[in-house]
Amino acid sequence: MIDWGWLAGHLDAIAYRTAQHVYLAALGVAIGFAISFVLALVAARHRALYPPISALAGILYTIPSLALFAALISITGFSVVTAEVPLVLYTLVILVRNIVAGLDGVPAEVLEAADGMGHTRRQRLWRVELPLAVPLIVAGLRLATVSTIGLVTITGTISDAFGGLGYFILDGYNRGNFLTEMYAGAFPSILLALGADLLFVRAQRRVTPWANARTVEATS
Amino acid sequence: MNLVTATAAWLTNPAHWAGQFGIPNRLLEHVLIASISLAIALLLALPAGLAIGHTGRGAAVAASVANLGRSLPSLAVIAIAIPITVLIDPVLGGTVLPTLVAMVVLAVPPILVNAYTGIAEVDRDLVEAGRGMGMREREILARIELPVALPVVLGGIRSAAVQIVATATLGAIFGGGGLGRFLVDGIAQNDDGQVFGGVLLVAALAIATEVAVGLLQRLARSPGLRRGGRGPALGIAPPPPVLGM
Numbered sequence: 001m002i003d004w005g006w007l008a009g010h011l012d013a014i015a016y017r018t019a020q021h022v023y024l025a026a027l028g029v030a031i032g033f034a035i036s037f038v039l040a041l042v043a044a045r046h047r048a049l050y051p052p053i054s055a056l057a058g059i060l061y062t063i064p065s066l067a068l069f070a071a072l073i074s075i076t077g078f079s080v081v082t083a084e085v086p087l088v089l090y091t092l093v094i095l096v097r098n099i100v101a102g103l104d105g106v107p108a109e110v111l112e113a114a115d116g117m118g119h120t121r122r123q124r125l126w127r128v129e130l131p132l133a134v135p136l137i138v139a140g141l142r143l144a145t146v147s148t149i150g151l152v153t154i155t156g157t158i159s160d161a162f163g164g165l166g167y168f169i170l171d172g173y174n175r176g177n178f179l180t181e182m183y184a185g186a187f188p189s190i191l192l193a194l195g196a197d198l199l200f201v202r203a204q205r206r207v208t209p210w211a212n213a214r215t216v217e218a219t220s
Numbered sequence: 221m222n223l224v225t226a227t228a229a230w231l232t233n234p235a236h237w238a239g240q241f242g243i244p245n246r247l248l249e250h251v252l253i254a255s256i257s258l259a260i261a262l263l264l265a266l267p268a269g270l271a272i273g274h275t276g277r278g279a280a281v282a283a284s285v286a287n288l289g290r291s292l293p294s295l296a297v298i299a300i301a302i303p304i305t306v307l308i309d310p311v312l313g314g315t316v317l318p319t320l321v322a323m324v325v326l327a328v329p330p331i332l333v334n335a336y337t338g339i340a341e342v343d344r345d346l347v348e349a350g351r352g353m354g355m356r357e358r359e360i361l362a363r364i365e366l367p368v369a370l371p372v373v374l375g376g377i378r379s380a381a382v383q384i385v386a387t388a389t390l391g392a393i394f395g396g397g398g399l400g401r402f403l404v405d406g407i408a409q410n411d412d413g414q415v416f417g418g419v420l421l422v423a424a425l426a427i428a429t430e431v432a433v434g435l436l437q438r439l440a441r442s443p444g445l446r447r448g449g450r451g452p453a454l455g456i457a458p459p460p461p462v463l464g465m
Contacts, residue, residue: 001303062430064386066393067422070403074223074412150293157393157407169299173394177314179303186296193291 003180014168014184021164021192024155025148028084032091032144039092040099041125050100057093065090065154073158083155083162090151091144098140102133135208142200149193153185165189223412227420230413241401243421250398250425253391254384257320261327261380266373269335273369274361282336286329294387297322298394319391326387327380334376338369370440378433385426399425 007014043050060068068086076082106129114128156163156170163170168185172178230236237243272278301321305313342365350360366373392400402418405411 059427062382062426063423064389064400064426066386066389066400066403067419070407070415071419073407074415146291150291150295153293153295154390156295157404166293166295169295170393172299173302177302177306182299182302186293186299189293189296190291193293194288197287197291 001179002183003178006180007184010181010184014165014188017163017165017167017185018188018192020162021149021152021166021189024080024083024087024152024162024164025145025196028087028148028152029091029141029145031084032088032148033095033141035088036092036095036099040096040103043096043100044103053096054093057089057096060089061093065151066157069154069158078159078161080162082158083152087148087151087155091148094144094147095137095140098136098143099133102136102140103129105136106132135204138200138204138207142197142204145196145200146193149189149196153189165192223416226413227416228413230411230417231420236417243402246397246399246401247421247425250385250388250400253316253320253396253398254323254381254388254429257323257384257388258327258377258381260320261324261331261384262377264324265328265331266335269332269373269376270339270361270366272332273336273339274357274365276340279336279340282332286333289325289329292325294322294326294390297325298390302394315395316391316397319388319394319396322390323384323387326383330376330379330383332376334379335369335373338372338376339365341372342368371437374433374437374440378430378437381429381433382426385422385429389422 039053043053065086068089069082072082072085076085110128110132111124114124119127152164153166153169154163156166160167160171165185165188168181169189170185172181172183172185175181235242239245268282272282298318298321301318302314305317305321307313309317339361346364346368347360350364355363388398389400389403391398392404399418399422402414402421406413406415406418
């Protein structure tokens with residue numbers, strides 16, 4: 001069922017597409033994090049701005065990825081911008097909410113203690129609030145990274161130049177369900193997602209050594 | 221502005237509103253396949269989630285299953301399903317069925333997680349009061365835990381429904397129907413009007429799904445709990461922060 005000859009002949013291509021997959025996902029999460037960080041700090045300081053920011057990110061999150069990619073092709077063409085903009089947009093809702101929740105979770109006594117020690121607002125944010133928010137921020141990064149790795153496969157619909165491992169799934173399908181090629185895209189992309197998940201679980205344990213309890217929070 | 225006129229022209233062309241390949245029929249296909257997969261996912265995930273929430277047994281296993289399901293790229297699930305579904309039905313197995321499998325796989329985690337955390341978080345005093353009144357376990361679940369946890373349970377169904385509507389568009393890549401057809405065909409034919417018309421339709425359906433289940437969620441809040449705290453916000457409410465595990 002599996003054409004081993006094809007696999008052996010395409011190891012270079014698989015390595016290239018894996019690297020592309022990691023690159024596209026990492027770029028999306030990095031830009032998404034930078035934007036979310038700023039938005040979350042603004043929202044944390046000006047509370048009235050949080051509902052509109054959160055609602056707008058929520059609406060964007062609801063729009064199916066294929067629709068966003070398709071819409072951008074008409075505007076930004078077959079460029080890397082078309083692939084990255086939706087990836088970035090989808091991370092915003094997860095990251096902004098987790099960063100804000102992390103900052104909100106800092107107990108009032110801690111803030112008072114920081115104020116009492118003479119911290120300025122900026123010092124309090126960087127030395128007290130953000131360090132205490134790190135566990136929730138890492139949890140957000142974990143979710144954003146795993147979902148972005150999944151979405152990178154769909155960038156293959158923009159053009160053959162993108163897609164990471166998803167390229168093999170689409171190309172294999174277009175060759176009349178060429179199973180070996182489709183699986184060469186499907187299984188490594190799953191491994192990549194699970195690998196990233198595991199990496200962040202480790203990071204989460206590292207930043208919260210006191211929390212060994214296994215908890216999953218429901219979505220509202 | 222060319223884009224706007226092209227989209228308006230495509231959307232207002234009466235030929236696009238009639239027949240097998242028209243917008244109403246594509247919408248129907250989309251809603252139909254989404255409803256079927258949501259029904260299957262509910263059958264699989266809801267009883268399990270309620271049982272785990274009530275008994276507290278199997279929570280770790282369910283969390284792992286849910287986490288695994290959340291991590292899987294939807295395109296990869298479709299690709300893996302194809303050779304299996306082709307064996308079941310040579311025609312549908314290459315188009316509609318693999319997408320259906322992916323939609324179910326992706327819809328199970330939110331339904332499962334919210335069902336069991338919703339039930340598990342119900343005030344234990346309420347449960348004990350029911351037990352003291354001589355309620356059987358089944359009655360406690362049906363008459364105390366489920367009504368109290370219903371908004372949380374519906375929250376999971378809401379995430380699942382939105383996810384399903386999005387994944388259903390991917391079916392068009394694999395020759396399936398639904399509104400995704402306009403996206404895939406529009407890109408292939410370099411027809412901006414069709415692409416943007418499709419984008420608007422798909423986005424509208426996704427947002428309508430989110431709002432509709434959100435409304436249901438608001439109505440489901442038990443009158444006894446309605447005093448004091450406000451219900452879940454109407455309209456778009458993205459998922460709360462996830463702590464992970």
